[in-house]
Amino acid sequence: MANDRKELLIFQVGNRQLGLDLSLVRSIHGANALSEEEMLFEEVVRESHLQQAEGKIPLYDLSAILGETPLSHTAKKVMLLKVQDHSLALKVDHVNRVVSAGNDQIEPLSPIFRERSRCCFPHVLKQEDHLILLLNPEGIEQTAFSPVTEEEPGVQTRAFDPEELEDLLTRMAQEDMMSEMIVRVSARVIEEAVARKMGEVEKIFRKRMEEGRTHGRKQ
Amino acid sequence: MEENNKTGQGENGNPEAGADIGNRIPRFVSRTDRKVVVFPAMSPAEISDGQIYFLFSIRQVEEIINEVSVQSVPFSPSYIEGVTLWRNHVVPVISLEELLGMETMPDKSGFRLLSTRLITVRILPPFSPVENPPLPVSAENPQHLSYAEKRKKEGRIMLRVAPTIRMVSLPIPCTPVSSVGWIPKRDLVRGVYEWEEGYLVVVHMFSIFS
Incomplete structure (x- = not known):
């Protein structure tokens, strides 16, 4: 041949x-x-x-x-x-x-x-x-x-269950692979959480201030 | 093949070797004078509470190599390192751990810094004539492929593995494990067994290749 x-x-x-x-x-x-x-x-x-x-x-x-x-x-x-x-x-x-x-x-x-x-x-x-x-x-x-499909390496389009997502994010954080995108996505949540906490701190502070004034007047 | 649990899959994924192992009770592999190749997975032992090993029949393993030149292929998944030229064959080089979705060692760990080895694994279609002598072609078996035809369908994969590769004689005392959360791609695995040194994983190579 x-x-x-x-x-x-x-x-x-x-x-x-x-x-x-x-x-x-x-x-x-x-x-x-x-x-x-x-x-x-x-x-x-x-x-x-x-x-x-x-x-x-x-x-x-x-x-x-x-x-x-x-x-x-x-x-x-x-x-x-x-x-x-x-x-x-x-x-x-x-x-x-x-x-x-x-x-x-x-x-x-x-x-x-x-x-x-x-x-x-x-x-x-x-x-x-x-x-x-x-x-x-x-x-x-x-x-x-052609659009990027879920077969493309590094792209995941399927839904995660919460435990799986937590494992993935934990591993990424430990491996120092937290991407800018994730930080941006979570930034709003973090900011809201901080604001809530700051709000609670403010309440405590105001309460202490009020208690301080009340104590001062009594004296 | 015996009714007992087995830790040596057939050379080409004989279905008796690992199917439905989880439902069987006996503890010992009863094949004698058989050897298997065992090497540790490059995964942290913490994920499974014990060292994970991969197991292959000695007849699947064609060669153990120190290093090869690997050509990457665009658009390939992360578990495929690329292709290499081995004995005039174009052979894909893969990471079993990544293929199975297992956690791998961080790049900076001492384990990764050890030089790796490469194992060439031959993959035959199911029902290898080596394990099952071919039936004569007849009216009852008109579509059976000849041994030569089956050999044409065989393939090869090269696995990048840890350097501590050993040969172990069967039988290996072990217990089948039915639930292993640390192998996400469970469908690519024939069976998992717990033995004195940790866990033995028998991979379904033909499914990977096809």
Whole structure:
């Protein structure tokens, strides 16, 4: 059986090397070389919505989507891709090289990974002593606009029962992980509690003052 | 498999190994000449009032490694560290404690500072031919997969574990524990047993992998 080979474009996003089927790549441009008029796209990050307009191609900043710190010393590149029936552009830090890989060098990502990971990186390239995730551009498109779900690490949308919430908050406090959000949320409650206590202190103080005056008059 | 309580699950999650253990009374695992791999969980002993250990059949464990290079995968849950290249296989690296929702050691604790090890665990679909010799394909069993077909479905996971890994011979005197609040993801566990050193946890690896 012939060992079909695939041409893969290897590129850099932050400190991460990724790969892409070369047949999807229409052109590569220096990001700085494109004038504002030529930037016929709305720059899209994960949370924003794409402004669809005729002639515009969506540009996805992979560093922002993947949470990678972009490299500061490199001139950014924009890769124009053709996927299915439309085009999209990916902004990356650096385009490295083209490699030829056989089927035996490419493995599907393990089913233990969630759908989002497997949608964006369905395959992995085995290269000597390291691995390169192979990007699915359409997966990135879906990821850029899909809402954060309860599967996302660190996001919990289910309801806690009181004991569970108390355990969680106690652990977070002990681990010094109390987030600013929690402090803000609880600040009003704390302020009200302090105000109530201060109100009680004030009552006691006034009562003592009154007792003091009464005692003074008697004397 | 015996009627008794068991602490050694089959190589690939043989359902006899841990199912319904909580309802059984006898105390000893009666398999002889079997060995299991035991290592402590990287969780504070206080959460369970005793040290927690994970238990795997010796035939599940393919290799114990000092360190590997792990490639993180975006959008993956916190219990998955990433993937690594092992014997030309792409293997996910995970933390069992985090997967099960257990409390883990703080990063600054002395325990965490000890170098960890990695264990490669082979996962076969249920009813491994190693535990259950394959039935001949027949009219009564037309959909049974051959051993070769089952091997194609096998997977691997690499676990980051504490360095004190040991091999223990069965039988292990123990008592099944039915209620363990310190394992939130109880559905991923085949059984929990109390033994002289603490608790033994048998994880349902195929459920994790699939």
